[in-house]
Structure formats: C-alpha cells, structure tokens
Amino acid sequence: MPRPTGNVRLKAARVATGFNSQQDLADALSEHAKRLGIRGLSIGVRQVRRWESDNPPWPQPDCQRVLVHLLGQSMEALGFTPPWGTDGSKPDPVQRTPVAPGAVPHRLPVAAARPASAFQPTTVGSDFHTVTRSHRRLYWSVEPSGLHPAVEAHARLGCALLPETAEPTRSVLAAALAETYLLAGRIEFFDLREPSLAHETLLQALQAAGEADDSLLGSAIIAHMAFIPGWAGDREAARERMTAARTYARRTPTSAEFLAWLDAVEAECETRCGHTRTALHLIGHAEDILRDGNEHSSPEWMDWFSPARLAAFKGNTQLLAGHLPQARASLLAALEALAPGEEKQRTVVYGDMAAVEAASGNPEEACSYAAQALDQLALTWYATGMDRVREVRRALAPHEHERCVRSLDDRLYDWSTTVSALNR
Template sequence: MPRPTGNVRLKAARVAAGFNSQQDLADALTRHAKDMGIRGLSIGVRQVRRWESDNPPWPQPDCQRVLSHLLGQSMEALGFTPPWGSGGSQQTGHSRRTLDASDAAGQRRVTLPRRLGAASQPSTAGVDFQAVTRSHRRLYCSVTPTQLHPAVVAHATLGCVLLPETMDSTRRTVAAALAETYLLAGRIEFFDLREPSRANGTLLLALQAAGEADDSLLGSAILAHMAFVPGWVADRDGALERMTAARTYARRAPASAEFLAWLDAVEAECETRSGNTRTALNLIGHAEDLLAAGNDHSSQDWMDWFSPARLAAFKGNTQMIAGHLLQARESLLHALASMTPAEDKQRSVIYGDLAAVEAASGNPEQACGYAEQALDQLAITWYATGMDRVREVRRALTSHQHERCVRDLDDRLYDWATTLSALGR
C-alpha cells in the first residue's frame, strides 16, 4: 500500500469544512480575509497546493490568521511546522504535527507525526493495538457510554504515542485502528452523550488518522458520520457537502453494497430532518436495491452499525415523518423482528418510532405501551437517541395527558432512576 503524500492534516480539515477542492479553499480564504478586514490578501490555488504538499512552507502571518480562523485549528494542527520548531521531544531531521482535542478530563495534546525516524515498537504493536480497538467496538453494544468513553479516549491517546514509534505496514495498522477509535469516540459523543460540537472535533481527528493510514473507505465512513452533525439541525447544505466528500472517498476503494447502501441511508436521514421526505424515501429505495443486488466486495469489519434491519428502521422513521403511518408501522415491525441480539441497543429507537406512529394514529394506549418498552430497553442499554424518541412521543401525547396510560408512562419517565440517568449521562 503506498504511503499517503502531502499534508494530510490540512487536507482533512479542508474536506471536513466542506471545501472539496483546493480551489474552493483558496476562494473561501480570499473572501474570509476581506471579512476579517485584511485588505489586499488574495490566495490562489497554487498557494493552497503548496500548503498541501509533503513539505508545506510556513505561511505568512496574515495567511496564518485567515487559515486558523476559517478552519478553526492552530497552524500546527493544520500540518505546518514553524521555522523555530514545534517543541516537545526532538526528532532530528523529521517534522512533527500536533493536534489539539479535548476529552472528559480537560485539554490534552496529541501528536501525530507524518515522518519517522527508526521504529522503536515491534511489528506486533499494530495488531495488539488493533485488538483493543475491536474489543471497544464490540463493548459499545452493552457498556454504558459514560463508562466506555474514557477508555476509548485513553486508547486513542496511546495510539498517538505508538504512531511515531512504528513504520510501514505496522504504522498503517496503528493509524487505521486509531481512526476507528476516534470514530467510536465521536459516535458516543454524538449519539449517546449529545455533544455534537465535541463529536465534530473528534471525528476530524479520526479523519486525519485515516489519512495517515491512507484508508479511503474509513475516511468515507468518518465523513458520513460528520454529515450527521449539520444534518441533525436541518443544515442541508452542510450535510450534503460532507456527503459529497464521503461518496468521493468511497469511489477510491472497492466498497461493498452494504457500505454504499449505508451512505444512502445517512443522506436520507439528513434529508428527512430537513423536511425532504420524498427525496429521503427515494434514497432508501436505492439503498434497498443495492442490498438486493449485492456486489463482489466484502464489508469492512469495523462497519457494525448497519444492516437490512437498520435500513428498515431508517425507512420506518422517514415514512412516519412523511405521514405514511400504515407503511411506517409495517417497516418498523419488520425492523424489530429482524434485529439480532447484537443490535438490541437500537431497539429503543424503533420502539420510540412505533410509539410515535400510534400517537399520530390516535392510539394513546398503544403509544404508551411501545414507549414503556423503549424505557425497558433503555434500562438495559442506555442510548440518548432512544430517550429523545420517547420524549418526543410524550410531547405528542399532551392532549391525552389526563388518561391513565399517559400518567403511567409519566411515572416511568420521571421515576428516580430514569430521571437521574437522563440528566446525568
């Protein structure tokens, strides 16, 4: 596998910010300079190309200000080494790249050097580090997010220590596992802890690590997860920019039908939240066709968050929001029946959507029944997204709040354990 060339830090930050070409970034920097009151600064694509080269020159002060302000990172985090050196431990004749990210314990500094001296770790280091990454991935299905997240972040910190001490295939293995680890941390922050800004920063670290590994499919998966951040707040343009980048990366490597179908499902979710349910249903239909046809490429082992049952759940949610209640009920029941025990965490979301279908259909007792089943599942495997669904159903039942079934649901929803879990996780 060839080593990635160029300043992958700046490339990753550019793509994550929605600038899919060097020309796009050059134009945005020139406009942003004017907005910042820096007159006469014009940045061309040739300059951006130099900055994204293997040995990027240290930018002029005004360029530094605009780059850092537009992309939201320090110059070192963007892959530049100051003429006076980057500080920290020395690596004679080799440059270092520093990234900043925050974790539950506060601020930490991690270093992902692009060039290496001699390797000090054995060739087994990559496999050993990867094994823990895989274990964390499996534990996500059953371990409380607030308990798993610190372990995942600590593992990522270890990966940043190992990376400069490995070379060649071992380095690529560590980098890919580090990208997976940051991806898992970002998923927990977004879906379980409801911290989208923090998740976006973590996913950027994941994208940069995937660049170190030169793993296009992993990069595509990370970019698609990054699309959820604007997509969740109905920022359609922001979500589509990241989905365009994700699909571009997916074309650079053999992608399984399952992976391509998942990209459709992610974009459908973003379209649904922007109110474009017809577009979303068309995307889901295309995903179903992809899964039915299949292809010769096997799925990546790290892609454990998608299946035909999950696609049916996506479909049911979109149908419900579109007002197609009969079809939504059918899709959601099919998803529920098709899920494996390893997907139990997702059941709270499906129960919540079924409750929403019944609430919209004027069936408060059935709605409360499904909502209580969601709470039963949440007591086993907490999932903030599932609790969000239950609370949305309760709001939809306001006109029935004096009925016994709704009061019983309130007793469950606001008991000590559920309230403290919802507020404290």
C-alpha cells in the same frame, strides 16, 4: 518592539514564497490542489487565518499535501503539531518534487525518524487493534459514559505510539487509531449528545485515516460528520460532506452494504432537514443496492448497519412524512429482523412505533411501545432512544389525563430514570 504572535513559521513561508496576503495563499492552494489532481478542495482565507493563529489546527490530509508541495516544507517546519505529538527533534525542510497532474504526492512522515532502539515492535499495530476491536464490541452493551474514557485513553496511547512505528506497522496502527477516534465520536454524538466535541474527534479520526491512507475508513468518518449539520437542519453542509464521503468511497472497492449505508445516512440528513421525498428516494435506492449486491465484503469495523437498520431508517422517514400505515409496516419489519446485540437500535424503533400510534390517535398502544423502549433503556442506555420517548410524550399531551399516559409518566420520571437523564 512587540514580539510576533501566531504561527510565524507558516507566515514566514508564505511571504518567502511570494504570497503577501492570506487571501493570496488561499487562492494559490485551491488552484494548486487542482493541479495535483485533488478535486473539490477549496481553501478560504478564514482557513489560512486559522492556520496562522497561535494554536493552528492540524490540517486535513489533502490540505497537508497541498501545503507541503506548494511551500516546500514539512508540516512541522510550517509550525503545525500533529495530534499524536512529535519526538521533539527539529524537522528538516522537505524538498519539493515534481508531481504529474492527477497524481497524489507521497505522504510524509508525521515526525522525524527515531533511533532504531526507540521503535516499537512490529506486533504493536495488531495489539493496539485488538483493544480497538474489543471497545467496538463493548459499545453495544456497556454504559457509554463508562466506555468513553477508556476509548479516549486508548486513542491517546495510539497517538503516543504512532511516531514510534515504521511501515507497515504504522499503517496498521493508524487505521486502528482512526477506528478508535470514530468510536469515540459516535459515542459523543449519539450517546452523549455533544455534537461540537464529536466534530473535533471525528476530525482526528479522519487525520488518522489519512495517515493509514484508508479511503473507505475516511468515507465512513466523513459520512458520520454529515450527521452533525444534518441533525441541525443545515442541508447544504450535510450534502457537501456526503459528496466528500461518496468521493472517498469511489477510490476503493466498496461493498453493497456500505454504499446502501451512505444512502441511508444522506436520507436521515434529508429527513431532518424536512425533505422526506428526497429521503425516501435515497432509501429506495439503498434497497435496490442491497437487493442487487456485489462481490465486495464489508469491513470488519462496519457493525452499525444492516437491512433491518435500513428498514428502521425507512420507517422513521415515513413517520415524519405522515405515511403512518407504511411507517408501521416498515418499523414492525425492522423489529422482527433486528438481531441480538442490536438493543440500542431496538429502543429507537420502539420509540418510532410509539410515535406512529400517537399520531394515529392510539394513546394506549403508544404508551405500550414507549414503555418497551424504557425497559430496554434501563438495560442499555442510548440517548437517541430516550429522545424518541420524550418526543412521544410531547405528542401525547392531548391525552395526558388518561391512565396510560400517567403510567408512562410514572416510568419516565421515576427516581433512576430522572437522575440518569439529568446526569447525562
């Protein structure tokens, strides 16, 4: 007799609860989410099929809550293994408890409790976060291909430590772990150009943020996930993720800077999808938010946005919309306002300024800005900045026999730049 395959625990729980098909369970989970007050959660049969596969992915926090509450068992009892591992003990089923409509059920521990002697000291959360903070600062100056393995190793350590902690240390550690995964995902997407890998990493970041019950961090992670379909031209998927990001942001006090950044992210996605008018409207709204302000401060980990960055967003959108004088003014303002330590963003702005001049028929000025971008890239590598320079060179094809363009080619294709670019 053939041995059952796939996640037999979840399948057994499904059948035992009266759901004979995967579609039945998917429909029941989506309906149950509404009764629990979890809005906008729709679970399809494809997702249930993945959960019942040989290697089921660890569900997102809201999906976990609905699964546990509907089927009456813990995630481990349903055949799921958290990304940070378990202690190897056999989990006990979790009894269902009534939850009032609109309420959120209590989060369940990822692993069964360990003996007191196995628990980490209360300082482990702050100690782990200290390294996370250092990695965050190093991102702006250290070679990304060198920093990424260290960040990954730190994340693995956090996954190993998480089952060995109790509250409130556990929440501190989980939040720092989410920040670490977010940084790794940023490197993978913006620096290493690995969107598929970034998606998986950011999903792990979201799961860790769910363990910390940190809605604002969750919002930031989901907004970063919106970049992935946005840059690929999938407007519907990007907008859906931005809706989720804004929903999470509404659950907690949020600074004007963070709200403006959400507008900027959506604007960049709209720009990449060819909807520059919508993008410019979003950027205008972001400028209004920053001008009006509010009483809430931005989180320490939000070090990737400022009014200067918004001006750079605006200039890029105006460039792609064909509003060249306005783009030039916005980008020059961004260059003037960028602070020390924002060298990666400076390469992008130089690249966009070069693109403005190329589109305006000024090849010498375009080559000058592109050369400044290459000067900065030699000090601080940024794949997004190099992409901008390559786009400019393609735009300069009608002028490729001019001396300034040939000089740019000598810079763009020297030994170190060529080997570095092809290596990445």
